[in-house]
Amino acid sequence: MAEFEPQIVAFCCNWCTYAAADLAGTSRIHYPPNVKIVRVMCSGMVNPIYVLKAFEGGADGVLVAGCHLTDCHYIDGPVKCDAAIDKLRKVLHVLGLEDERLRREMIATSEGTVFAHVIQEMVEQLKKLGPSPFKVKMEALA
Amino acid sequence: MNLEDIIQETKTYYCLECGKCTSVCPVARYDPSFSPRQMIENALLGFGNELLFDKELFSCLTCYTCQQKCPSDIDFPVFVQKARSLAQDNEQHGVCAHSGQLQSLARLMTGPAIKQKRLEWLSKEYRVSENGDVLLWVGCAPYFAPIFEDIEFNALDITKASLKALNSLGIAPKLLPNEKCCGHDALWTGDVETFKKLAEYNAAQIKEAGVKKIVFSCPEGYRTFKLDYPNYVDLGCEVQHISEFLAEKIEQNGLKFKEIKKKVTYQDPCRLGRHLGVYEAPRKVLKSIPGIELVEMKHSGLESICCGTSAFTNCDSYSNMLRAERLCEATETGAELLITACPKCQTHFRCAMTDKGKEHRSTSKIEIMDLANLVANAIE
Numbered sequence: 001m002a003e004f005e006p007q008i009v010a011f012c013c014n015w016c017t018y019a020a021a022d023l024a025g026t027s028r029i030h031y032p033p034n035v036k037i038v039r040v041m042c043s044g045m046v047n048p049i050y051v052l053k054a055f056e057g058g059a060d061g062v063l064v065a066g067c068h069l070t071d072c073h074y075i076d077g078p079v080k081c082d083a084a085i086d087k088l089r090k091v092l093h094v095l096g097l098e099d100e101r102l103r104r105e106m107i108a109t110s111e112g113t114v115f116a117h118v119i120q121e122m123v124e125q126l127k128k129l130g131p132s133p134f135k136v137k138m139e140a141l142a
Numbered sequence: 143m144n145l146e147d148i149i150q151e152t153k154t155y156y157c158l159e160c161g162k163c164t165s166v167c168p169v170a171r172y173d174p175s176f177s178p179r180q181m182i183e184n185a186l187l188g189f190g191n192e193l194l195f196d197k198e199l200f201s202c203l204t205c206y207t208c209q210q211k212c213p214s215d216i217d218f219p220v221f222v223q224k225a226r227s228l229a230q231d232n233e234q235h236g237v238c239a240h241s242g243q244l245q246s247l248a249r250l251m252t253g254p255a256i257k258q259k260r261l262e263w264l265s266k267e268y269r270v271s272e273n274g275d276v277l278l279w280v281g282c283a284p285y286f287a288p289i290f291e292d293i294e295f296n297a298l299d300i301t302k303a304s305l306k307a308l309n310s311l312g313i314a315p316k317l318l319p320n321e322k323c324c325g326h327d328a329l330w331t332g333d334v335e336t337f338k339k340l341a342e343y344n345a346a347q348i349k350e351a352g353v354k355k356i357v358f359s360c361p362e363g364y365r366t367f368k369l370d371y372p373n374y375v376d377l378g379c380e381v382q383h384i385s386e387f388l389a390e391k392i393e394q395n396g397l398k399f400k401e402i403k404k405k406v407t408y409q410d411p412c413r414l415g416r417h418l419g420v421y422e423a424p425r426k427v428l429k430s431i432p433g434i435e436l437v438e439m440k441h442s443g444l445e446s447i448c449c450g451t452s453a454f455t456n457c458d459s460y461s462n463m464l465r466a467e468r469l470c471e472a473t474e475t476g477a478e479l480l481i482t483a484c485p486k487c488q489t490h491f492r493c494a495m496t497d498k499g500k501e502h503r504s505t506s507k508i509e510i511m512d513l514a515n516l517v518a519n520a521i522e
Contacts, residue, residue: 049243055250056249090288091289094260095258134253
């Protein structure tokens with residue numbers, strides 16, 4: 001049987017992390033192709049339902065990444081994001097989801113290597129954890 | 143199922159077009175475009191799309207006020223429930239409150255492999271047993287606790303209070319470590335597929351547990367188990383709301399309370415009151431606590447006004463007005479405490495009182511508490 005390849009959905013802020021992912025690409029830094037990036041205008045706009053829907057759709061892990069606390073294009077997006085993700089983490093904990101499956105990172109425009117490293121690390125962790133416990137639909141498709 | 147089947151099944155063809163439903167409807171009082179009568183007419187005259195693609199279909203509170211007055215005894219809430227499932231088939235989901243997080247959680251819970259950590263709040267001071275006859279249904283409380291942190295509402299307090307009350311009666315109930323959402327919200331937003339999966343899973347768990355009675359601290363779960371589960375699964379045990387259970391025990395002199403000097407008023411939850419006809423049991427419990435003076439609101443019992451949102455769908459400014467009206471009625475009684483028997487009523491009222499928006503904030507403020515909490519406080 002082929003090795004399990006986790007699927008990651010990454011919500012990346014337009015101003016920092018999306019640009020960092022772009023930089024990783026233009027700098028030819030290698031990272032696993034298991035990630036699907038969704039560009040959002042600010043990490044503060046990532047509503048918990050986006051993350052829940054990603055899990056519903058069969059994601060094994062979700063990354064929410066944006067600017068550092070003081071770099072936000074809209075002043076306090078990362079603060080809002082932190083608050084929302086903390087709350088969601090508690091809910092997902094009750095649901096029995098492993099903490100590693102939801103990751104919150106702050107990656108600045110210049111940190112292409114950090115982005116590649118985060119994805120690398122996440123893929124390794126998720127490979128150890130195995131498929132998401134919510135995965136019903138994806139198996140049905142396969 | 144198509145609209146014709148729904149009309150046949152719920153006998154909406156008996157409609158006399160008298161419009162009593164719309165005149166008593168709490169939503170229609172504020173929302174001029176909402177009309178139960180119009181919705182039924184649309185269905186009967188063959189304008190199915192007008193009904194299914196109208197966002198107002200999801201505005202109905204399914205509070206059963208209309209059915210009380212309907213001369214033809216049309217079960218409008220069930221009609222709405224079935225029409226919503228038809229609307230879901232057409233990709234109409236209504237506007238869910240909290241962006242649909244709670245509905246999404248119910249769908250995630252259908253995942254067969256999940257192992258919930260829903261009993262982490264359980265401390266040593268509570269007694270539970272592995273093989274009791276009574277099961278306490280915890281429901282969504284562990285999920286509500288983090289979600290409603292910011293309105294200072296911890297639904298687990300209600301569960302803990304119920305557990306304390308049961309313990310003081312010498313009952314160590316059983317708790318299910320992996321119980322799933324009862325599916326109430328899924329069913330009433332038209333997601334029958336999710337509801338069926340949850341019902342089947344829960345029924346299997348309960349059968350395995352081999353209990354004789356399930357006690358609920360949430361009327362929505364109670365309603366779902368009592369009226370909706372029998373249509374899909376066989377439970378093979380009795381279900382009861384905590385207020386009924388306590389009222390029974392008080393009658394048999396099983397509970398003694400210390401004095402609490404407070405003037406209180408009681409909000410009948412729609413699921414417990416009009417859906418299931420439980421009006422007396424909570425009042426009996428309240429009256430049995432010495433020092434408690436119960437004053438009724440202008441509308442109570444059968445005519446009680448809903449808390450403004452059900453199944454976490456279409457919570458809008460109209461629902462907020464409805465809540466403000468109800469809170470105003472509660473403060474007008476001069477009571478210092480509003481007692482409810484439903485965690486969701488409490489969520490919605492607390493939200494209305496802490497809502498940051500200037501226009502939508504309720505000006506009436508009153509302390510609010512669940513019946514189970516009051517009982518737990520009164521236990522010696």
